[in-house]
Amino acid sequence: MSEKIKPHHLGRKAVLYVRQSSAHQVAHNQESRKLQYAMKKRLELLGFHEIEIIDEDLGRSAAGVVKRSGFERMVADVCLAKVGAVAAREVSRFARNSREWQQLVEVCRVVDTLLIDLDTVYSPRQGNDRLLLGLKGSLNEYELDLLRQRSWEARLQKARRGELVVVAPVGYLKTEDQRLEKDADRRVQEAIGLVFRKVLQVGSVRQTLLWFLEQGLELPVRERNGATGWRRPSYGTVYRILTNPVYGGAYAYGKTETTLRYEGSQPRKGSRRKPRDKWLALIPESHEGYISWEKFEQIQQMISQNLRGGGRSGAVRRGAGLLGGVLRCRRCGHKLLIHYAGRGHDLLRYSCRRGWLDNGEPRCIAFGGTPVDEAIGREVIRVVQPGAVEAAVSASQEEERKQDEVLEALKRDLEAARYAASRGWKQYDSSDPENRLVTGELERRWNQTLQRVDELEARIAEHLGRRDPTPAPRSEEFADLAADLEAVWNAPKVDVRLKKRIVRTLIHEVFADLDSSAGEIILTIHWKGGVHTELRLPRRRRGQASHHTSKEIVAAVALLVRTCCDDVIAGVLNRNGLRTGRGNRWTRERVVSLRSWNKIPRHCPEKGKAQGWMNLTESAHFLGISPKTLRLAVDRGDIEGEHPLNDGPWIFARRALETDAAVKLVERARGRSRTPAKPIDGQENLEFSST
Incomplete structure (x- = not known):
């Protein structure tokens, strides 16, 4: 047993901290996890009787970008002087960033808690051990940065060659040789192609979305498990399809960058889109696209012009x-x-x-x-x-x-x-x-x-x-x-x-x-x-x-004055849903103003009667037939009549009622003899018996 371990250390509990950095390590590096749990025997050999294992942080990185509840609980117990020693197979399991590592070492120094790994027992109250722990913490952080830098450089070189395909967007599948090929589902292909054809027709992303919603069509999306699903489209779905260079047949990498911010004491990761000249790689014609690269660039220019400001005209409004x-x-x-x-x-x-x-x-x-x-x-x-x-x-x-x-x-x-x-x-x-x-x-x-x-x-x-x-x-x-x-x-x-x-x-x-x-x-x-x-x-x-009243209304009024006064004309115009040039309803005064401006004479019953103008009822009475018979004759073209508005009076000239066609119409109408139906004696009825 080490001389650094005192009785008051053994009187407290020992904490064994177990951690692996990712879910992949948890699933596949099982031997490493077993070796970490085996540290419990070393603590027992050192004389600790009460040993607590904290393994809540399995699958979480110690780089300081994610919250580790197990590490925070361990530090809290150390602060309360409940822990005599904290142990891990390697001290890098505790933390790989200086902030959390120095916090742990300083807390252990204040309350006299030991740090134990596979080889050594460290006492933070001793200057040499504190110096050694500081060096190890710096080395752990540097080692992580070095591994990241190596893997990142290899990743960037592969991306510059266009050989790094992380996730295939909907409509594409990733092959074993890191290439993109179109989804074999023809329904998926036609749906994505329809999005690009429609935006070229309507001119904006939102109008494209509204067209799909109006027609009740769905768009393919990539589910969490990698399968293709179908959902009601949203603006984000349509926008991502239209702005992704992959659909133009181009390989693109480095379109976004990760940002780190702190909310209180907790780090939060975010991302933001970079301008195209800052992308790491953009290789046109690297695979088969849904549209040509020229058409894709045209769509990007159109979307950019739809934004207001900066000398752009903005999208077309209603x-x-x-x-x-x-x-x-x-x-x-x-x-x-x-x-x-x-x-x-x-x-x-x-x-x-x-x-x-x-x-x-x-x-x-x-x-x-x-x-x-x-x-x-x-x-x-x-x-x-x-x-x-x-x-x-x-x-x-x-x-x-x-x-x-x-x-x-x-x-x-x-x-x-x-x-x-x-x-x-x-x-x-x-x-x-x-x-x-x-x-x-x-x-x-x-x-x-x-x-x-x-x-x-x-x-x-x-x-x-x-x-x-x-x-x-x-x-x-x-x-x-x-x-x-x-x-x-x-x-x-x-x-x-x-x-x-x-x-x-x-x-x-x-x-x-x-x-x-x-x-x-x-x-x-x-x-x-x-x-x-x-x-x-x-x-x-x-x-x-x-604003002027339309020529069609003026022409209708010029015909209606032959048989109607100004009050009737105003009612007919309102009944047909017509309005003045300023959008107002018609009144007698406005009809008078319209006639005066367009030099239309007012209605005069004596003058109209002398000129032979009659409405439908008067014309039917003049011929001695029913109004319905006269209407049918006009529809057949036998008699001429004017009908300026759909929901308004008919206008006939007397000369049109004195033609040979009108005489023959009257003869046919009077020659038809119709006998009304009468009940016959003994005819049975449809009354039901009440018994």
Whole structure:
């Protein structure tokens, strides 16, 4: 027994600390663990009777980056002077960082606790032992750093050659020779390929996610056990697929770096993404990708431009402003903000307020946005008009392909569901029917797979029912599109996001300024390709209306005044859901104002009667037939009649009711003799007996 061991040491308990650094060592290095437990016999030989083994930290590193509850409990018992000696096979098992190691040595010195390893008994109160323990602690830390450095350098060299594959992302499998190859599951391949095709169509990650959620499609994910699962997509799932260079056929390593921070006294690991020029390795065309590297770079550029700030235009929004993100102030260089006003938020205005919002600087310029958007739209139409036919055919084909993509994805899901149902049936059929504990669970799983099959079949039938049965138009059918392109652009049902993407495809930026003396808005269009165009638009004066009632409403009112007064016309317009240019409901006064502005005469019953204008009831009475008969004749084209609004009156001219066709219609109507049904004597009824 060592002379350093005193009776008061033996009077306390001894603690044997057992630790291995990783779960792999715990599972495979079992001899090392047995040798550590064998240290208990050495403590018994040294005279300790009460020995406690602390092995809570098996599988945890002593480098100081993870919490070790066993080590903390051991130090706490030492501080309470309950421990006479702490032992480990090697002192490096206690700690491999100076902070925890010096803490243990200092605590043992204060309370006079010994440290014991396989070879020596150390007394921290002796200067030579304390010096030796300090050297061993430094050597243990240096040894760990050296091992890390060697393994890390070997890892980096392997990564620079593109031969280090840690984890294969979903859609790929890692081969034995450290390569990536596509997953053989065609459903996985088509789902990932659909993500890249869709983002090129809609232009942003979020719109891609919303499309998948709208269609109810799932995306593959990598489970914890390495298997491929299917889940409802999230933004993170779609973003990781679109930004991972692996799917572009490139090998990439060193995209992130580990960070260490302390929360109180506890270390916490984190990670952050590094810029591309700081990556350790990026080797394009190292394996088969889901898209080409050029397409992948195009997608990264598009995602980067969707971020606001830094001279970027930002993603396309739903607002009506056509130039959001591309309109810049010529005076201060800030981008103009969009402001919507009015009851329906349909009054558009561009204003330079960024300097005022950020730094309190004076406001620069502001002007109405509707005439500016209309002018830019005309310039865009002028540029793209020569290719209108080709663009229309491509759009039609693209719409048909979109429907096919959803249908193909649903069919792949159905094929996978049928396979799962068949597999569930085989498991259920091969089980022992008397063992209900097993067969009951297998039956439940089989029923779930069958329900999934029924659900997908119903969704496919619903999707096929929504498809337009008319064939896709041909190039010949678009012969007159170039002349009607402006009408198509200004159609109210055209998605404004589509028009914004067209604008951003053709225009780099638009600089705006005001000429106060001339009362004009000066626009300088910077087209992609280096061409510049300057437009000068008259600035709207205060009180000048920026919204006008549509021409269709004006034409309808011009017809309705033939038979209706202003009060009736207002009611008809409201009943059809029509509004004024400012989005208000119609009243008699507003109808009068519309007529006066467009020089439409008011309704005069005497004048209308002299000119021969009649409504449906009056026309039917004039002919001596029912209104329904007259309506059917108009539908067949026998008699001319005008119907300006769907939910409104018909208007007939007397000359249209005095034609030969009208005379023949009256003769046919009067020649039909219809006898009403009468009860017959003795006819049985359907009354039931009450007895």
